[in-house]
Amino acid sequence: MTGTTRVPSPRAAADGGLDAVDAAIIDACVALRLPTVRDNYAEIVENALRQKANYRGFLLELLTSECEHREERRKERLVRGANFHRPKRIEDFDYGANHNVQPEEVNALTDPSWVLSGQPLCLIGGSGTGKSHLLIGIGTAIAEAGLKVRYTTTAGLVNELIEAQHDKQLTRTIHKYGRYDLLCLDEFGYLNLDKTGAKLLFQVFTEREERRSIAVASNAPFGEWNKTFTDERLCGAIVDRLTFKGHVIETGHDSYRLMTTLAEREAA
Incomplete structure (x- = not known):
């Protein structure tokens, strides 16, 4: 031939x-x-x-x-x-509605290099400012780049860890969450965790420390995390693990959802 x-x-x-x-x-x-x-x-x-x-x-x-x-x-x-609870893409994020968020900074996080380096990411801001959209959109981009991603709410993860402890499957569950390249924790700091829940969550952080990335979306600034993690030393250790060599994006406090609703009512 x-x-x-x-x-x-x-x-x-x-x-x-x-x-x-x-x-x-x-x-x-x-x-x-x-x-x-x-x-x-x-x-x-x-x-x-x-x-x-x-x-x-x-x-x-x-x-x-x-x-x-x-x-x-x-x-x-x-x-x-990745188990995202709803589809969100970075391309659909409305930067014009939230000038606190810089597209260059977000687009850089769609490249998996920071995940491969085990760096953390914190999205901090008020409700309705786009934190979950950014968290899911970045997580989706990382998954499409070929890495293993897992999304869950912080309360959902803590409840799973508590159930695993009762079933004597805690070590296995912690190892499972240690294998994902990127763990996305939404609603971080929304609920106060008792000492047991906080310690279990900390074990996941320790399992992943500087090897696998964690991205969190929180409506509370770092100075208020002691309301979620009442143990001061434990709170400090968690903040340290989520900020060391990490990325922080502050989305502000003006709710995009509220502004959109008010604009629609005014137009009507």
Whole structure:
């Protein structure tokens, strides 16, 4: 076979079905688990004929279509596995509604290098200022970059740890949360944690320290975290782990949701 050999057209049998060669190709795609090649085979052949592609070009288009589709499926699996409670993307964040947030700073965090370095991220601001949107949007971008991400609320994680402790599965659960490349904790500081819950959460932080990244969204500044973590030493240790070599984005206190509601009422 030479580089100038042309691609033959798929031939149809008299009854309108595939001929033996085309049927064998489809069967091979099934056996080799190449669903994109199987589904797009006829269309790619016709494109190759119109473009007068040689066999190498035809094969390249077939394999490229399969690789691209697999990459998209992989991204979708990683995003689903992150367990985001609602879809949010950084591209949809309204920077015009919150001038406290700089797009350059946020866009830099969609690159996974800070996660691979084990750096933390803190999103601090009032309710309705876009913290959760940024947390989920950044987490989605990191998952689509090929890393394992997990999203949960802080209360949800603490409750899971308490249940695991009761079931004598605490070590296993902590190790599970230690394996994610990025752990996204929403609603951090919304609820006061008793000493037991705070200590369990701290164990997860210790498991991930400087190896795996944690991103938190909190409506309280660092100086008020002692209301959530009543043990002063424990609070200081948690703040230290979430700020050391980390990124801090302050989203302010003017609620975007409230401003949007007021603007809609005024317009009405």
